Amino acid sequence: MKIIIVDIAPRNIKTEDLEARMTELESLVSTYGDTVVVKRIQKRDTPDYATYVGTGKLEEMIAVGEELGAERIIIGNILKPAQIYHINEILRERKSKIQAWDRIDLILKIFDQHAHSPEAKLQIELASIRHMGPRIFGMGMELSRQGWGGSGAMRGLGETNTEIMKRHLRDHELKIIEKLEKYAKTRSEHRKSRKRKNLKTVGIVGYTNAGKSTLMNTLTHKWVLAEDKLFATLGTSVGKMTLKKQESWEWGEYRGQEILVNDTIGFIRDLPPELIRAFSSTLEDSIEADILLHVVDASDPKVIEKIDIVDTTLSNIGAEQPRIYVFNKIDNMSELATLMMREQFAELNPIFISAVSKRGIEELKERIGEMMG
Ligand SMILES: Nc1nc2c(ncn2[C@@H]2O[C@H](COP(=O)(O)OP(=O)(O)OP(=O)(O)O)[C@@H](O)[C@H]2O)c(=O)[nH]1
Ligand SMILES: [Mg+2]
Known part of the structure; x- marks a missing residue:
């Protein structure tokens, strides 16, 4: 499908930051299997109250997109319910076949596309309800404010329908939470039994696409x-x-020790907390691990920002255990660049590896052994 992407950026944003944001949005679009045909950024310091991007700019882009056969416009941020509503109103009035999504809609669709287990599917459903719910309530407000459905008795009808929808969504949400709690319970029992067997666990965490699963494969x-x-x-x-x-006697008692490794969902910037919370039972396995490997794509220009996003997300979900910063993909970098990074990030005491070429893996295992000891 052909896609229009659009965002706003403060007038003083650095070009590289702007590029990184747009590149990430484009990667999300292509991950979903779509192609960007129009890409625009409007420089403004505050979003338009009604349509996020200025209405004039929006209409202009829609027109260009329509000519190119675009079927969706994606706004690169989380929109207020009224904003997405207004954009869709504009599209409806034009009888356009284009549909409007925000960045969270896109992320949820990708989640949905990649989810295989019943638990993951439930978590996504919960996240979607939490994302879409306010839109339905917002729409109800909009309907009653505009006096749609006529006057008198009919006006009340719009509100009543919203109430019914609200209640329905809430019931549905509770049912999903109940089911998810069962999965969470099973997980916690598994953890307890591992603890009884004295099995130590390592959780792999990090920004999406950092190489967590590749490292998991290399280690296990x-x-x-x-x-x-x-x-x-x-x-x-x-x-x-x-x-x-x-041979070292220092951690000799861990000779040949077996350790469990957990791979899980990655993080990304600007995820609303209620969306992360929907994944809590999946994330609990990492939160409860004895140590965390925070995998970083060292070859990414936005490395500092991404480390910060992951660390902040971890502290938001209550993960506090010791962690090892694992700077991955050094096969993508020059020796000089790696050397400079070693200095720049010395206080994190990172281990530099390539999960693909397996450089640094032994050193990483040694560090894990030391920390488990
Ligand atoms: N050059 C290079 N590429 C790597 C390395 N490790 C992983 N990759 C590549 O990075 C991409 C993402 O790797 P994954 O292991 O799927 O990353 P992930 O962190 O599990 O990503 P998500 O599960 O999508 O959050 C793949 O194309 C990997 O082949 C590495 O050491 N060097
Ligand atoms: Mg992965």
């Missing part, structure tokens, strides 16, 4: 899907790794 010789897509992983998978037998 498992075959988890790893690909150049955002949110390739949505569920969790567990594998076992064995720490190499070491």
Whole structure:
């Protein structure tokens, strides 16, 4: 499908930041299997109250998009319910076949496309209800404000329908939460039983596309899907790794120790907290791991920002255990660039690896062994 993407940016934004944001939005679009045909950024410091992007700009883009056969316009941020409503109104009035999504709609669709387990599907359904719900309530307000449905008795009808829809959504949400709680319970029982067996666990976390699943495969010789897509992983998978037998007596008691490794969903900037919370049972496995490997794509120009987003998300979901910063994809970088990064990020004490070429993997395993000890 052909897509229009549009966003606004403050007038003083750095060009590289702007490019990184648009590139990420484009990657999301192509991950979903679509193609960007029109791409625009409007420089303005505050979003338009009614349509986020200025209405004139919006109409102009829609016209260009229509000529090119676009079928969807995606706004690169989370919109207020009234804004998405107004944009869709404009499209309806034009009898356009274009449909409007915001960035969260797109992320949820990708989640949906990649979710395989019943648990992941439920989590996405919950997240969608939380994202879409306010739009329905917002629309109800809009309807009654504009006096749609006539006057008197009919006016009340619009509001009553909203009430019914609200209640229906809430009931549905509760049912999903109940089902998810069962999965969460099973997970917690599994964790307890692992604890009884004294099995230690490592959780792999990081920004989407950092190479978490590739690292999981390298460490555990498992075959988890790893690909150049955002949110390739949505569920969790567990594998076992064995720490190499070491001559060193210092951590000799962990000789040949088996450790469980957990791979899970990645993070991305600007995810609303209620959406992250929908994935809590999946994320709990990581939160409860003995240590975390925070995988970073070291070859990414936005590395600092992405580390910060992941660390902030982790602290928001209550993950506090010791972590190892794993700077991945060094095969993509020059020796000099890696050396400079070592200095720049010295206080994080990172380990530099390539999950693909397997450079640095032994050092990583040693560090894991030391930390488990
Ligand atoms: N050059 C290079 N590419 C890598 C390395 N590790 C992973 N990749 C590539 O990066 C892309 C993403 O890898 P994944 O392992 O799927 O990343 P992920 O963090 O699990 O991503 P999501 O599950 O989508 O959040 C794939 O195309 C990998 O082949 C590495 O060490 N070097
Ligand atoms: Mg993955």
